[in-house]
Amino acid sequence: MIPTLTTARLTLRAPTLADFEAHAAFRASDRAAFVGGPSDRSISWGHFAAIPGQWALRGYGRWLVADRDADAPLGIVGLHHPDDWPEPELAWTMYAAGEGRGVAQEAALAARAYAYDTLGWTTLMSFVDPANTRSMALALRLGCHPDGTHSHPQFGTFHVMRHPAPSEATQ
Template sequence: MSFTELSVPRLETERLVLRSWQEQDFECLKTIFCHEETARYVGGARSEHMVWRQMATIIGHWHMRGFTVFAVERKEDGKTIGYAGPWYPLGWPEPEIGYALIPEAQGKGYAFEAVQAALRYVYDALGWETAISVIVRENEGSRSLAKRLGAHHVGDINLPERPPAEIWRHLSPTEHRKRLSSGELLDEV
Protein backbone atom coordinates (compact mmCIF):
# COMPACT_ATOMS: atom_id res chain seq x y z
CA MET A 1 0.00 0.00 0.00
CA SER A 2 1.29 3.45 -0.82
CA PHE A 3 0.24 6.87 0.33
CA THR A 4 0.67 10.05 -1.65
CA GLU A 5 2.34 12.60 0.60
CA LEU A 6 0.59 15.94 0.40
CA SER A 7 2.46 19.19 0.44
CA VAL A 8 0.36 20.73 3.20
CA PRO A 9 1.93 23.86 4.67
CA ARG A 10 2.68 24.15 8.37
CA LEU A 11 1.55 27.43 9.92
CA GLU A 12 2.76 28.60 13.31
CA THR A 13 1.41 31.21 15.68
CA GLU A 14 2.61 32.15 19.14
CA ARG A 15 0.85 29.19 20.80
CA LEU A 16 -0.33 26.95 17.94
CA VAL A 17 0.74 24.87 14.98
CA LEU A 18 -1.71 24.46 12.10
CA ARG A 19 -0.64 21.35 10.20
CA SER A 20 -1.64 18.37 8.10
CA TRP A 21 -3.70 15.58 9.58
CA GLN A 22 -2.24 12.48 11.23
CA GLU A 23 -4.02 9.29 12.22
CA GLN A 24 -3.76 10.10 15.94
CA ASP A 25 -5.82 13.28 15.33
CA PHE A 26 -8.85 11.02 15.09
CA GLU A 27 -9.19 11.23 18.89
CA CYS A 28 -9.62 15.01 18.67
CA LEU A 29 -12.26 14.69 15.96
CA LYS A 30 -14.11 12.08 18.05
CA THR A 31 -14.20 14.55 20.94
CA ILE A 32 -15.71 17.19 18.65
CA PHE A 33 -18.09 15.11 16.52
CA CYS A 34 -19.24 12.17 18.71
CA HIS A 35 -20.95 14.21 21.42
CA GLU A 36 -24.08 16.28 20.91
CA GLU A 37 -22.84 19.10 23.13
CA THR A 38 -19.67 19.66 21.04
CA ALA A 39 -21.18 18.71 17.67
CA ARG A 40 -24.41 20.71 17.78
CA TYR A 41 -22.98 23.55 15.66
CA VAL A 42 -21.14 21.33 13.17
CA GLY A 43 -23.94 19.11 11.93
CA GLY A 44 -24.76 17.11 15.06
CA ALA A 45 -23.28 14.08 16.80
CA ARG A 46 -22.04 11.14 14.72
CA SER A 47 -20.85 7.61 15.32
CA GLU A 48 -17.12 6.87 15.43
CA HIS A 49 -17.43 5.31 11.97
CA MET A 50 -18.93 8.50 10.58
CA VAL A 51 -16.21 10.58 12.27
CA TRP A 52 -13.61 8.37 10.56
CA ARG A 53 -15.32 9.19 7.27
CA GLN A 54 -15.33 12.88 8.23
CA MET A 55 -11.57 12.71 8.75
CA ALA A 56 -11.16 11.05 5.36
CA THR A 57 -13.33 13.81 3.87
CA ILE A 58 -11.13 16.48 5.43
CA ILE A 59 -7.98 14.86 4.04
CA GLY A 60 -9.61 14.21 0.65
CA HIS A 61 -10.70 17.84 0.46
CA TRP A 62 -7.02 18.74 -0.03
CA HIS A 63 -6.84 16.51 -3.11
CA MET A 64 -10.06 17.91 -4.57
CA ARG A 65 -9.73 21.61 -3.74
CA GLY A 66 -6.03 22.13 -3.01
CA PHE A 67 -6.76 23.15 0.59
CA THR A 68 -8.51 21.92 3.70
CA VAL A 69 -8.92 22.77 7.36
CA PHE A 70 -5.72 22.27 9.33
CA ALA A 71 -5.32 20.20 12.47
CA VAL A 72 -4.69 22.70 15.29
CA GLU A 73 -2.01 21.61 17.73
CA ARG A 74 -1.15 23.38 20.97
CA LYS A 75 2.61 24.03 21.12
CA GLU A 76 2.95 23.71 24.89
CA ASP A 77 2.00 20.03 24.97
CA GLY A 78 1.61 18.89 21.34
CA LYS A 79 -2.08 18.10 21.84
CA THR A 80 -4.44 18.39 18.87
CA ILE A 81 -7.21 20.68 20.06
CA GLY A 82 -9.35 21.16 16.95
CA TYR A 83 -9.32 22.35 13.39
CA ALA A 84 -9.33 25.65 11.52
CA GLY A 85 -8.86 26.75 7.96
CA PRO A 86 -10.23 26.84 4.45
CA TRP A 87 -13.22 24.70 3.59
CA TYR A 88 -15.49 24.54 0.54
CA PRO A 89 -17.76 21.47 0.45
CA LEU A 90 -20.54 20.76 -1.97
CA GLY A 91 -23.48 23.11 -1.48
CA TRP A 92 -21.56 25.89 0.29
CA PRO A 93 -22.15 29.36 -1.16
CA GLU A 94 -18.41 30.08 -1.40
CA PRO A 95 -15.16 29.11 0.31
CA GLU A 96 -15.15 29.60 4.05
CA ILE A 97 -12.92 29.57 7.08
CA GLY A 98 -14.22 26.80 9.30
CA TYR A 99 -13.16 25.98 12.85
CA ALA A 100 -14.04 23.95 15.92
CA LEU A 101 -12.17 23.20 19.14
CA ILE A 102 -12.49 20.57 21.84
CA PRO A 103 -14.24 21.90 24.97
CA GLU A 104 -11.08 22.22 27.10
CA ALA A 105 -9.52 24.54 24.50
CA GLN A 106 -12.49 26.89 24.16
CA GLY A 107 -12.49 30.36 25.68
CA LYS A 108 -8.70 30.72 25.67
CA GLY A 109 -8.22 32.67 22.44
CA TYR A 110 -7.01 29.66 20.43
CA ALA A 111 -9.79 29.93 17.85
CA PHE A 112 -9.03 33.64 17.36
CA GLU A 113 -5.33 32.85 16.86
CA ALA A 114 -6.00 29.92 14.51
CA VAL A 115 -8.56 31.77 12.36
CA GLN A 116 -6.21 34.75 11.98
CA ALA A 117 -3.47 32.39 10.75
CA ALA A 118 -5.93 30.71 8.38
CA LEU A 119 -7.06 34.06 6.98
CA ARG A 120 -3.44 35.12 6.37
CA TYR A 121 -2.85 31.81 4.60
CA VAL A 122 -5.88 31.98 2.29
CA TYR A 123 -5.20 35.62 1.42
CA ASP A 124 -1.43 35.39 0.99
CA ALA A 125 -0.88 31.82 -0.27
CA LEU A 126 -4.15 30.96 -2.00
CA GLY A 127 -4.96 34.45 -3.29
CA TRP A 128 -8.51 34.57 -1.94
CA GLU A 129 -10.13 37.98 -2.20
CA THR A 130 -12.84 37.21 0.34
CA ALA A 131 -13.73 34.63 2.96
CA ILE A 132 -16.85 33.76 4.92
CA SER A 133 -17.71 31.70 7.96
CA VAL A 134 -21.02 29.84 8.10
CA ILE A 135 -22.23 30.08 11.70
CA VAL A 136 -25.29 28.40 13.24
CA ARG A 137 -27.53 31.16 14.60
CA GLU A 138 -27.42 29.88 18.19
CA ASN A 139 -23.61 29.70 18.25
CA GLU A 140 -22.93 32.85 20.26
CA GLY A 141 -19.25 31.95 20.71
CA SER A 142 -18.57 31.83 16.96
CA ARG A 143 -20.67 34.93 16.33
CA SER A 144 -18.63 36.78 18.96
CA LEU A 145 -15.37 35.51 17.42
CA ALA A 146 -16.47 36.65 13.95
CA LYS A 147 -17.20 40.13 15.30
CA ARG A 148 -13.82 40.33 17.06
CA LEU A 149 -12.16 39.40 13.77
CA GLY A 150 -13.99 42.24 12.02
CA ALA A 151 -16.45 40.02 10.12
CA HIS A 152 -20.01 41.15 9.57
CA HIS A 153 -23.29 39.30 9.08
CA VAL A 154 -24.30 39.43 5.40
CA GLY A 155 -27.18 36.97 5.19
CA ASP A 156 -28.77 33.71 6.21
CA ILE A 157 -28.49 30.26 4.69
CA ASN A 158 -30.13 26.85 4.98
CA LEU A 159 -27.74 24.07 4.07
CA PRO A 160 -28.66 20.38 3.70
CA GLU A 161 -28.51 18.44 6.97
CA ARG A 162 -27.61 21.57 8.96
CA PRO A 163 -29.54 23.91 11.23
CA PRO A 164 -30.30 27.43 9.92
CA ALA A 165 -27.10 29.47 9.78
CA GLU A 166 -25.73 32.91 9.09
CA ILE A 167 -23.05 33.96 6.65
CA TRP A 168 -20.37 36.17 8.16
CA ARG A 169 -18.01 37.94 5.75
CA HIS A 170 -14.44 38.42 6.95
CA LEU A 171 -12.39 41.52 6.29
CA SER A 172 -10.86 41.83 2.82
CA PRO A 173 -7.19 40.88 2.52
CA THR A 174 -6.20 44.57 2.55
CA GLU A 175 -8.32 45.39 5.61
CA HIS A 176 -7.18 42.25 7.43
CA ARG A 177 -3.50 43.10 6.86
CA LYS A 178 -4.11 46.72 7.89
CA ARG A 179 -5.76 45.70 11.17
CA LEU A 180 -3.04 43.13 11.88
CA SER A 181 -0.25 45.65 11.32
CA SER A 182 -1.99 48.25 13.47
CA GLY A 183 -2.41 45.79 16.34
CA GLU A 184 -6.23 45.97 16.20
CA LEU A 185 -6.49 42.21 15.78
CA LEU A 186 -4.58 41.31 18.91
CA ASP A 187 -6.37 38.79 21.06
CA GLU A 188 -7.39 39.64 24.60
CA VAL A 189 -7.03 36.23 26.25
Protein backbone atom coordinates (compact mmCIF):
# COMPACT_ATOMS: atom_id res chain seq x y z
CA MET A 1 0.00 0.00 0.00
CA ILE A 2 2.91 2.41 0.62
CA PRO A 3 4.74 3.01 -2.63
CA THR A 4 8.53 2.95 -2.70
CA LEU A 5 10.35 5.94 -4.19
CA THR A 6 14.03 6.02 -5.02
CA THR A 7 16.45 8.86 -5.62
CA ALA A 8 20.15 8.84 -6.42
CA ARG A 9 21.07 8.06 -2.79
CA LEU A 10 17.83 7.24 -1.01
CA THR A 11 14.92 4.86 -0.75
CA LEU A 12 11.65 6.26 0.57
CA ARG A 13 9.71 3.21 1.78
CA ALA A 14 7.31 1.83 4.35
CA PRO A 15 8.78 1.67 7.86
CA THR A 16 9.64 -1.73 9.30
CA LEU A 17 9.87 -2.90 12.87
CA ALA A 18 13.68 -2.83 12.52
CA ASP A 19 13.49 0.96 11.96
CA PHE A 20 11.81 1.62 15.31
CA GLU A 21 15.02 1.83 17.36
CA ALA A 22 16.33 4.73 15.25
CA HIS A 23 12.94 6.43 15.51
CA ALA A 24 12.72 5.93 19.28
CA ALA A 25 16.26 7.26 19.74
CA PHE A 26 15.37 10.40 17.79
CA ARG A 27 12.10 10.91 19.68
CA ALA A 28 13.91 10.51 23.04
CA SER A 29 16.49 13.17 22.17
CA ASP A 30 16.41 16.93 22.48
CA ARG A 31 16.48 17.01 18.68
CA ALA A 32 12.76 16.08 18.78
CA ALA A 33 11.83 19.37 20.45
CA PHE A 34 10.34 20.79 17.23
CA VAL A 35 8.03 17.78 16.80
CA GLY A 36 6.61 17.54 20.30
CA GLY A 37 9.45 15.61 21.96
CA PRO A 38 11.38 14.37 23.71
CA SER A 39 9.12 11.36 24.13
CA ASP A 40 9.34 8.00 25.88
CA ARG A 41 9.22 4.72 23.94
CA SER A 42 5.48 4.27 24.38
CA ILE A 43 4.64 7.65 22.87
CA SER A 44 7.33 7.17 20.22
CA TRP A 45 5.68 3.88 19.23
CA GLY A 46 2.39 5.71 18.66
CA HIS A 47 4.11 8.25 16.40
CA PHE A 48 5.88 5.46 14.51
CA ALA A 49 2.71 3.39 14.05
CA ALA A 50 0.88 6.49 12.77
CA ILE A 51 3.14 6.58 9.70
CA PRO A 52 1.58 3.54 7.97
CA GLY A 53 -1.74 4.36 9.64
CA GLN A 54 -2.12 7.62 7.74
CA TRP A 55 -1.41 5.81 4.45
CA ALA A 56 -4.24 3.40 5.26
CA LEU A 57 -6.69 6.15 6.22
CA ARG A 58 -5.86 8.93 3.77
CA GLY A 59 -4.13 7.13 0.89
CA TYR A 60 -0.95 9.19 1.26
CA GLY A 61 1.56 9.81 4.01
CA ARG A 62 5.17 9.87 5.08
CA TRP A 63 7.97 7.50 4.19
CA LEU A 64 10.89 6.13 6.13
CA VAL A 65 13.94 7.57 4.38
CA ALA A 66 16.76 5.04 4.13
CA ASP A 67 20.21 5.02 2.64
CA ARG A 68 19.80 3.32 -0.73
CA ASP A 69 22.89 1.11 -0.35
CA ALA A 70 22.83 0.18 3.35
CA ASP A 71 19.06 0.56 3.94
CA ALA A 72 19.89 2.37 7.22
CA PRO A 73 17.08 4.62 8.51
CA LEU A 74 17.87 8.34 8.11
CA GLY A 75 14.55 10.04 8.89
CA ILE A 76 10.89 10.47 8.01
CA VAL A 77 9.70 12.62 5.07
CA GLY A 78 6.41 12.95 3.28
CA LEU A 79 2.83 14.11 3.31
CA HIS A 80 1.63 14.65 6.87
CA HIS A 81 -2.02 15.42 7.59
CA PRO A 82 -3.19 15.02 11.19
CA ASP A 83 -6.88 15.60 11.87
CA ASP A 84 -6.28 19.09 13.27
CA TRP A 85 -4.04 20.34 10.42
CA PRO A 86 -5.82 22.73 8.02
CA GLU A 87 -4.31 20.97 4.98
CA PRO A 88 -1.63 18.38 4.19
CA GLU A 89 1.95 19.45 4.65
CA LEU A 90 5.23 18.25 3.27
CA ALA A 91 7.04 17.34 6.50
CA TRP A 92 10.59 16.26 7.24
CA THR A 93 12.30 14.88 10.31
CA MET A 94 15.91 13.75 10.14
CA TYR A 95 17.56 11.31 12.51
CA ALA A 96 21.16 12.06 13.52
CA ALA A 97 22.49 9.80 10.73
CA GLY A 98 20.64 11.87 8.12
CA GLU A 99 21.73 15.33 9.24
CA GLY A 100 23.97 17.60 7.21
CA ARG A 101 24.09 15.45 4.07
CA GLY A 102 21.32 16.94 1.91
CA VAL A 103 19.11 13.95 2.68
CA ALA A 104 16.07 15.99 3.76
CA GLN A 105 16.15 18.07 0.58
CA GLU A 106 16.58 15.06 -1.70
CA ALA A 107 13.74 13.19 0.02
CA ALA A 108 11.46 16.25 0.15
CA LEU A 109 11.88 16.83 -3.58
CA ALA A 110 10.87 13.21 -4.25
CA ALA A 111 7.85 13.49 -1.93
CA ARG A 112 6.79 16.80 -3.50
CA ALA A 113 7.06 15.30 -6.98
CA TYR A 114 4.86 12.41 -5.82
CA ALA A 115 2.23 14.85 -4.48
CA TYR A 116 2.17 16.83 -7.71
CA ASP A 117 2.77 14.14 -10.35
CA THR A 118 1.02 11.11 -8.83
CA LEU A 119 -1.66 12.62 -6.60
CA GLY A 120 -2.32 15.60 -8.86
CA TRP A 121 -2.10 18.17 -6.09
CA THR A 122 -1.72 21.81 -7.11
CA THR A 123 -0.48 23.25 -3.84
CA LEU A 124 1.58 22.13 -0.87
CA MET A 125 2.83 23.78 2.28
CA SER A 126 5.18 23.04 5.16
CA PHE A 127 4.83 24.21 8.75
CA VAL A 128 8.09 25.51 10.20
CA ASP A 129 8.64 26.37 13.86
CA PRO A 130 10.07 29.92 14.00
CA ALA A 131 13.01 28.70 16.12
CA ASN A 132 13.92 25.88 13.73
CA THR A 133 16.45 27.70 11.56
CA ARG A 134 17.64 24.55 9.78
CA SER A 135 14.10 23.66 8.74
CA MET A 136 13.49 27.21 7.54
CA ALA A 137 16.71 27.09 5.50
CA LEU A 138 15.54 23.85 3.88
CA ALA A 139 12.12 25.32 3.06
CA LEU A 140 13.85 28.23 1.33
CA ARG A 141 16.17 25.88 -0.61
CA LEU A 142 13.04 24.04 -1.77
CA GLY A 143 11.74 27.31 -3.21
CA CYS A 144 9.07 27.94 -0.57
CA HIS A 145 7.78 31.40 0.24
CA PRO A 146 6.09 32.66 3.44
CA ASP A 147 2.31 32.31 3.42
CA GLY A 148 1.23 33.50 6.86
CA THR A 149 1.19 31.65 10.15
CA HIS A 150 -0.86 28.93 11.78
CA SER A 151 -1.48 28.62 15.52
CA HIS A 152 -1.84 25.14 16.95
CA PRO A 153 -3.03 24.58 20.54
CA GLN A 154 -0.29 22.03 21.31
CA PHE A 155 2.63 23.07 19.11
CA GLY A 156 2.29 26.87 19.08
CA THR A 157 2.62 29.15 16.09
CA PHE A 158 4.19 27.94 12.85
CA HIS A 159 5.31 29.79 9.77
CA VAL A 160 3.39 28.49 6.78
CA MET A 161 5.86 27.99 3.93
CA ARG A 162 4.15 27.54 0.56
CA HIS A 163 5.91 25.33 -2.00
CA PRO A 164 6.16 26.38 -5.63
CA ALA A 165 3.23 25.25 -7.77
CA PRO A 166 3.79 22.16 -9.92
CA SER A 167 4.58 24.28 -12.99
CA GLU A 168 7.21 26.22 -10.99
CA ALA A 169 8.73 23.34 -9.02
CA THR A 170 12.06 21.95 -10.17
CA GLN A 171 13.84 18.77 -9.17
